[in-house]
Amino acid sequence: xxxxxxxxxxxxxxxxxxxxxxxxxxxxxxxxxxxxxxxxxxxxxxxxxxxxxxxxxxxxxxxxxxxxxxxxxxxxxxxxxxxxxxxxxxxxxxxxxxxxxxxxxxxxxxxxxxxxxxxxxxxxxxxxxxxxxxxxxxxxxxxxx
Numbered sequence: 586x587x588x589x590x591x592x593x594x595x596x597x598x599x600x601x602x603x604x605x606x607x608x609x610x611x612x613x614x615x616x617x618x619x620x621x622x623x624x625x626x627x628x629x630x631x632x633x634x635x636x637x638x639x640x641x642x643x644x645x646x647x648x649x650x651x652x653x654x655x656x657x658x659x660x661x662x663x664x665x666x667x668x669x670x671x672x673x674x675x676x677x678x679x680x681x682x683x684x685x686x687x688x689x690x691x692x693x694x695x696x697x698x699x700x701x702x703x704x705x706x707x708x709x710x711x712x713x714x715x716x717x718x719x720x721x722x723x724x725x726x727x728x729x730x
Contacts, residue, residue, distance in 0.1 A: 588625035590665060593658035601658035604692060607728040608671070614639045615675045621656045623667035623687075630665075632656040663690030670700070671725075680717075683725035694725035 593601070608619075619634040634653035636645045659665055668686035684700045685692040695703070701722040705714055716722070 588623075588627045588630040590623060590625045590630050590656070590659040591662055593655070593662050597658040597662040598654075600661045601654050604661065604728055605654055605657060609636075609638070609643070611726040611728060612636075612638065612671065612673065615673045618672045619653060619669055620672075621653055621660070621667065621669035623656055623660055623665040625665060629667075630656060630659075660687045661690045661692075663687075668692075668695075670703075679721065680719060681721040681723050683723045685725050685728070691729050693729070694727055696724045697722045700725070 616637045621632045623630040632653045634649045670684035672682050684695045
């Protein structure tokens with residue numbers, strides 16, 4: 586069965602695009618991987634978006650960007666709980682992870698402890714797992730309007 590999500594309004598779409606623009610602005614240079622998860626009817630709705638950017642250009646997969654923004658618009662409508670994370674690898678090889686959760690449709694930044702907690706617990710069993718070596722868990726920037 587497929588996950589069912591609310592059809593976002595045009596206003597939800599506009600708000601999602603504003604948040605998406607802020608997210609891209611705050612991401613900085615590097616190779617980025619975004620994962621969004623919404624609580625939907627029939628199970629979770631998932632989306633991925635990979636992009637690379639530096640000071641002069643951005644490389645994106647337009648289909649992934651469209652799918653991510655569609656799920657983001659459904660999330661900002663307030664109809665679905667969930668959140669998203671961004672993993673970044675820089676040219677120097679360092680990796681970091683930050684994340685946001687949706688509260689009444691607003692992406693609230695997680696602090697580094699909350700991101701660490703989310704990454705270091707098995708969602709199926711609840712067991713604690715060790716952190717990834719060399720990954721920095723960071724406070725997420727504020728991206729909501």
